Amino acid sequence: MVFYFTAENGWLMYMGKDKHENEDLIKHSWPEDVWFHVDKLSSAHVYLRLPLEYDWETIPEEVVKECCVLVKANSIEGCKKSAVDVVYTPASNLKKTADMEIGQVGFKSRKPVKRLLNVEKDRETEKRHEKNKEEKHPDLAQEKQERDNEVRRRNKELARQQVT
Numbered sequence: 819m820v821f822y823f824t825a826e827n828g829w830l831m832y833m834g835k836d837k838h839e840n841e842d843l844i845k846h847s848w849p850e851d852v853w854f855h856v857d858k859l860s861s862a863h864v865y866l867r868l869p870l871e872y873d874w875e876t877i878p879e880e881v882v883k884e885c886c887v888l889v890k891a892n893s894i895e896g897c898k899k900s901a902v903d904v905v906y907t908p909a910s911n912l913k914k915t916a917d918m919e920i921g922q923v924g925f926k927s928r929k930p931v932k933r934l935l936n937v938e939k940d941r942e943t944e945k946r947h948e949k950n951k952e953e954k955h956p957d958l959a960q961e962k963q964e965r966d967n968e969v970r971r972r973n974k975e976l977a978r979q980q981v982t
Contacts, residue, residue, distance in 0.1 A: 822952040825884050830867040833892060837921025844923060846958035847909035848965055852877065853923075854889045857903040857933065861893030863921070865909060870969075874908050874930075882906070886937040891944050901936040 823831040834840045840863045847865060852874045854864040866885050886904040896902040913924045925931055
């Protein structure tokens with residue numbers, strides 16, 4: 819089961835119900851997805867799905883904050899603290915090795931990892947997330963395949979347009 823949320827600007831945020839679902843989310847994340855996690859504490863893995871034309875380093879500040887509030891609210895330890903630090907990076911920078919526990923990840927590189935410090939509870943944002951939360955049981959592998967097919971189709975079309 820995956821929980822979907824809509825950011826205030828209309829972008830899609832999503833997270834798994836537990837560490838087992840996080841494994842599937844890691845495996846089937848899209849190249850344009852950005853991963854958020856409370857730093858040094860157990861928490862949900864929250865993903866932001868960027869539109870193709872956006873670069874992860876240009877995410878509007880208010881959207882970054884919204885993702886950070888969502889991940890803080892879904893951390894058993896973090897939600898009890900007055901403030902936490904949140905790390906985020908492109909999902910393509912996540913590294914999973916066979917010796918890691920279920921739900922655990924590392925980074926391929928520390929360079930494309932950003933932090934938002936002192937993320938505090940934001941009840942208004944949390945209420946909005948609860949109101950627009952959708953629970954689904956997607957076929958993540960199929961969705962990723964469909965996305966990849968669409969990107970290939972678009973790239974072929976662009977290449978054809980450039981030739982003519």
